[in-house]
Amino acid sequence: MEDAVRKTAVLIEALGWMRRFRGRYVVIKLGGSALEEEAAVKSFLTDVIFMRTVGMHPILVHGGGKTISQAMNTAGIEPRFVHGRRYTDEKTLDIVTDVLANQISASLVDEIRAQGAKAEPLHFGTRNCLLGEQLTLQAEDGSSIDLGHVGYVTDVDQALLEEICKSDTIPVIPSVALDHTGQKLNVNADTAAAALARILKAEKLVFLSDVPGIFLDRNDPATLVSHLETQRCRALIADGTIDAGMEPKVDAALEALASGVGKVHIVDARLPHSILLEIYSDKGIGTEIVR
Numbered sequence: 001m002e003d004a005v006r007k008t009a010v011l012i013e014a015l016g017w018m019r020r021f022r023g024r025y026v027v028i029k030l031g032g033s034a035l036e037e038e039a040a041v042k043s044f045l046t047d048v049i050f051m052r053t054v055g056m057h058p059i060l061v062h063g064g065g066k067t068i069s070q071a072m073n074t075a076g077i078e079p080r081f082v083h084g085r086r087y088t089d090e091k092t093l094d095i096v097t098d099v100l101a102n103q104i105s106a107s108l109v110d111e112i113r114a115q116g117a118k119a120e121p122l123h124f125g126t127r128n129c130l131l132g133e134q135l136t137l138q139a140e141d142g143s144s145i146d147l148g149h150v151g152y153v154t155d156v157d158q159a160l161l162e163e164i165c166k167s168d169t170i171p172v173i174p175s176v177a178l179d180h181t182g183q184k185l186n187v188n189a190d191t192a193a194a195a196l197a198r199i200l201k202a203e204k205l206v207f208l209s210d211v212p213g214i215f216l217d218r219n220d221p222a223t224l225v226s227h228l229e230t231q232r233c234r235a236l237i238a239d240g241t242i243d244a245g246m247e248p249k250v251d252a253a254l255e256a257l258a259s260g261v262g263k264v265h266i267v268d269a270r271l272p273h274s275i276l277l278e279i280y281s282d283k284g285i286g287t288e289i290v291r
Helices: 003-021 031-034 038-053 065-074 090-114 156-168 189-200 232-240 249-256 276-277
Strands: 027-031 055-061 118-121 130-134 148-156 169-176 176-178 185-188 203-211 227-228 264-269 287-290
Touching: 003 232, 027 038, 027 118, 027 189, 031 148, 031 156, 038 055, 038 090, 038 169, 038 276, 055 090, 055 189, 065 090, 090 118, 090 169, 090 185, 130 185, 148 176, 148 189, 156 189, 185 189, 185 264, 189 249, 203 249, 203 276, 227 232, 232 249, 232 287, 249 264, 249 287, 264 276
Parallel strands: 027 055, 027 203, 055 169, 118 169, 130 176, 148 185, 203 264, 227 287
Antiparallel strands: 130 148, 176 185, 264 287
16 A cells, blocks of 8 residues: 555656646657667657657657767778767768668667557658758868768758647657758757757757766766756856766757757666656756756
């Protein structure tokens, strides 16, 4: 009986959050080594199905950096990075798009369907959702840095996403955009998810990876920060507490918040049901960032 009462208390705690978020978009980016752990992925997708069942509109965006690197190694292609971004020539682009769309995206959709829910992959090979332009960086001397077929998201097909979500289906989107000519572009998954959340004015943007959140001291688990405001985030970037590994996520988070996204969460996907604990409980388990 005590166990039953505890379960009821959990449901009652979650009820208020379910009411608040019903009908709202939540963009979830899955990446890191969490993609390589089959049990963690299945548990995470169960959580996404739960969110869809209680009325939220989860949109799943994924990358696949490690799997892409492995595929390139098998093909005998040496990965090349320029300012932290994967240089993408034609051969690399073929591997990137195959891994993301035909392997990872397809496997996530298959697992959601195997668990009894509806999912649809949205990309260049089905119905495209992400629109983009080629990304160029500037060197210190002002010259352009060539990244190959690397891009950034400029717009999304909002009508398509609305159609999919209203049909009780979970969209699964790999981080590949098309430009106005139909050229495929390799897009950083963190920035793709942030752009989606920004354009849709999503209630939440969630980064699921292989880290529990933001630490004041990465060697001390007790320094995990559960709540941050944007001003404090900028200070932690400036003093080096938020370093190169986490900084791109936080930069994307700050941009999304400035454009109207309600909250950004950074959560460890390896912990069972971490996203439900973060969103539908009063305390949460990761780091939330707010304006």
